[in-house]
Structure formats: structure tokens, C-alpha cells
Amino acid sequence: MNIDQFRASLQEKGITLTDRQLDQFEKYYETLVEWNEKMNLTAITDKEDVYLKHFYDSITASFYFDFSKPFHLCDVGAGAGFPSIPLKIVFPEIEVTIVDSLNKRISFLTHLANVLELENVHFVHDRAETFGVNPEYRENFDVVTARAVARMSVLSEFCLPLVKVGGDFIAMKAASAKEELAVGQKAITTLGGKLDKMFTFTLPFEESERSILIIKKEKQTPKKYPRKPGTPGKAPIE
Structure with missing residues (x-):
């Protein structure tokens, strides 16, 4: 997906990118590739692949959920900023908090936010399990996203x-x-959620399947969750 295809594909979905937004995506790509030489941020570095599999793929969440109104989004384990930073570029009114367990990635994201001149973005170096019991953050976000975590x-x-x-x-x-x-x-x-909607679609050009699950938080999460770091992965609630 080249830049023209990226812009046109989003236009088809009712998203018109400004010159500044297109410039931000270009700077995002350049910064990602530059830092990727020093640390492992992504295995995908080909420009057309980054635009399709990282940028466009991240923005697909907005095809099925309304991102046009301001709200506070938390992105768990965002890695190199996906999906929240592409969404923030397209919908600058949203406030974004990213939590990631690797401090090197937080350093990259902090630098990226400066390069892209993003406002109302916050980066927290923490594991999701300890972040989730912190009263400053627990049950504090309108929307929480996670992609391939x-x-x-x-x-x-x-x-x-x-x-x-x-x-x-x-x-x-x-x-x-x-x-x-x-x-x-x-x-x-168990954690207070209920599946609201599920959408399955294919990415353009390469036709790989994607799904977006929207889960509504109906009641408070019991106090014992999340459990201590490492436990959810070793003994999931099943």
C-alpha cells in the first residue's frame, strides 16, 4: 500500500487526511525505521508493508467504533505505537495513554510523540498486571485497545x-x-465484560483476515484481578 493508496483507501471509509496528517505518517515511518536499526521494534520495515500492516491496520478500529468524539484511550502493550498512535494522528481530539513493559519502547514512543508534535499522549513503563491494580488507572479509561498482544x-x-x-x-x-x-x-x-459486536474483514491488497471485537464493560472487575505479573499467561481464566 503506497501513500496514495493509503489516502484513497481511508477516503473510501470517510476519512480525509490533511497534508499535516500525511506528513506525520511519513515522519512516523522514517522514525520507526531509524530506531528499528538500534532496537527491535518491528519485523515489518518495507514502506508499503508498514503503511498497510501497521498504519492502515491500526486505523481499521475506527471503521467499526466512533473515534470522532473526545475520550481517553489506553493502549496496552502498544510496542511501536499500534494501534493508538495512528488513531491519534487521524483523531487528534482523543487522549492517549500507552502502557508497555519495555522501557526502550517507551523511550522510542516519547521521542516519536515529540517528532510528530502530538499533544495529550502519556507513556507509562509498567506491566499490565501492576498497571491494572494502580488506583490512578484502574477502571479509569473510556476505551482500552490491544493489538496482537x-x-x-x-x-x-x-x-x-x-x-x-x-x-x-x-x-x-x-x-x-x-x-x-x-x-x-x-x-x-468474570472480569465484567460482555461481547457487544464482532467484525471480521480482510485487509486490502494482501487479503489477510482481521477481526475486531468490541467488548462492553458492564460491571466492575472483581478486586482480585488482574492477578500478579505472569499469572494470567500461565493460568488464564478458562
Whole structure:
């Protein structure tokens, strides 16, 4: 996906990018590739692949959920900033908090936010399990996103404790979403969530399958979740 295709594909979805936004994506790509030589941020570095598999793929969440109104989004395990930074570029009114367990990635994201001149973005070096019990963050976000971080039974324990009651958890998944959802249903319910909607589609050009699960937070997460670091992965709620 070249830049013209990127712009045109978003236009088809009702998203018109300004010259400044296109420039921000270009700077994002350049910064990502430059830092990737020093640390492992992504295996995808070909420009057209980055625009399709990172930038466009991140923005697909907005095709199925309204990002046009201001709200506070938390992105769990965002790595090099996906999906939250592309979404922030397209929808500058949203406030973004990224939590990631690797300090090197937080350093990259802090530098990136300066390069892109982003406002109302916050970066926290922490594990999701300890972040989720911190009263400053617990059940404090309107929307929580995660893209390709862990299977649903584990991911729900990382993310749902952060969502305020009435808010939404958006899980961005590849082809295994239905199977993950079936296994993760108990975890979602236990943690106070309920599947609201699920959308499955294919990425343009390469036709790989993607799914977006929107989980509504219906009631408070029990105090014992998330459990201590490492436990959700070793003993998921299933």
C-alpha cells in the first residue's frame, strides 16, 4: 500500500487526511525505521508493508467504533505505537495513554510523540498486571485497545480492569479470533465484560483476515484481578 493508496483507501471509509496528517505518517515511518536499526521494534520495515500492516491496520478500529468524539484511550502493550498512535494522528481530539513493559519502547514512543508534535499522549513503563491494580488507572479509561498482544483469555485480564463501567475494550485480532473468543468467554464475563459486536474483514491488497471485537464493560472487575505479573499467561481464566 503506497501513500496514495493509503489516502484513497481511508477516503473510501470517510476519512480525509490533511497534508499535516500525511506528513506525520511519513515522519512516523522514517522514525520507526531509524530506531528499528538500534532496537527491535518491528519485523515489518518495507514502506508499503508498514503503511498497510501497521498504519492502515491500526486505523481499521475506527471503521467499526466512533473515534470522532473526545475520550481517553489506553493502549496496552502498544510496542511501536499500534494501534493508538495512528488513531491519534487521524483523531487528534482523543487522549492517549500507552502502557508497555519495555522501557526502550517507551523511550522510542516519547521521542516519536515529540517528532510528530502530538499533544495529550502519556507513556507509562509498567506491566499490565501492576498497571491494572494502580488506583490512578484502574477502571479509569473510556476505551482500552490491544493489538496482537495475547490470546483473549489472557488479554481480557490485562485490559478489562482498566475500562470504566460503560466503556469499551477493543481487541484487534488476526484469523484466530472466533476460537479465542470461545475459549476466552469465561474470562470476559468474570472480569465484567460482555461481547457487544464482532467484525471480521480482510485487509486490502494482501487479503489477510482481521477481526475486531468490541467488548462492553458492564460491571466492575472483581478486586482480585488482574492477578500478579505472569499469572494470567500461565493460568488464564478458562
